[in-house]
Amino acid sequence: MRGVIALAVLAAGIGAALAQTPPQQQQPQQPPQRPGNANLRPVPDGPGIRSAELQGLDKVTARTQRFYAPVGKSTRFGTLEITVGDCLVNVPEAPPESVAYLTIIDHKPGQAEEKLFAGWMFASTPSLSALDHGVYDLRVLSCTMAQGSSPPSSR
Numbered sequence: 001m002r003g004v005i006a007l008a009v010l011a012a013g014i015g016a017a018l019a020q021t022p023p024q025q026q027q028p029q030q031p032p033q034r035p036g037n038a039n040l041r042p043v044p045d046g047p048g049i050r051s052a053e054l055q056g057l058d059k060v061t062a063r064t065q066r067f068y069a070p071v072g073k074s075t076r077f078g079t080l081e082i083t084v085g086d087c088l089v090n091v092p093e094a095p096p097e098s099v100a101y102l103t104i105i106d107h108k109p110g111q112a113e114e115k116l117f118a119g120w121m122f123a124s125t126p127s128l129s130a131l132d133h134g135v136y137d138l139r140v141l142s143c144t145m146a147q148g149s150s151p152p153s154s155r
Contacts, residue, residue, distance in 0.1 A: 039094040043087060048145035052087045052100040056080075057137040068146040078136055080116070081105045087143035098123040098143040104131055 043050050051068040056077040058065075069075040069084045076082070085101035104117040117131045126139040 039090045040088040040097070040099060041091060043089055043143050043145055046145045048147045050087060050143070051146035052084045052098075052102075052143055053141040053146075054082065054100075055139050055141050059135055059137065066141065068144075070146065077138065079107050079109070080133075080136055080138070081107055081113075082138070089143050096124075098140055100140045100143060102138075102140075104138065106133070 050071040052071070054067055054069055054075075054077075056065050056067070057063070058078060065077065067075065067077065069082055071084045071087050074081050074083045081104070083103045083105075085103060087098070087100045090097040099120050099122050101120050102117060103115070106114045106116050108114070116133060119129050121129050121131075121138075121140045123140045123142060131138045
């Protein structure tokens with residue numbers, strides 16, 4: 001069973017990697033297509049806002065920051081604008097997994113915006129579909145119902 005799940009995650013990751021768009025091409029925003037894993041579902045309803053818990057690393061200052069990015073809204077991390085298109089979790093009887101569809105745009109001062117990433121990121125395997133940036137690293141930690149508006153915490 002784990003082999004089938006691993007294969008499904010790998011296939012979804014390869015599809016996500018192929019779906020990434022080079023910065024020169026502009027395509028209309030399309031709703032994300034869900035990964036091919038039948039166990040994935042939206043976060044169950046509850047109090048709060050459906051959000052992706054993300055961790056960013058600023059390689060220049062070596063500081064990490066955990067923050068919540070609400071589904072359907074843009075969040076800033078340094079010069080990056082991160083939009084979460086969807087955030088899914090595994091059903092309770094399956095191994096824990098969180099995946100988020102992210103669109104990441106870099107807004108460097110004095111330069112045109114550059115689309116760096118558009119695809120699914122997996123919490124369990126961050127290197128499968130990763131952001132390639134000289135200053136920032138970003139990974140998905142979980143999908144959750146975020147309570148209120150807590151400020152980002154530095155570690």
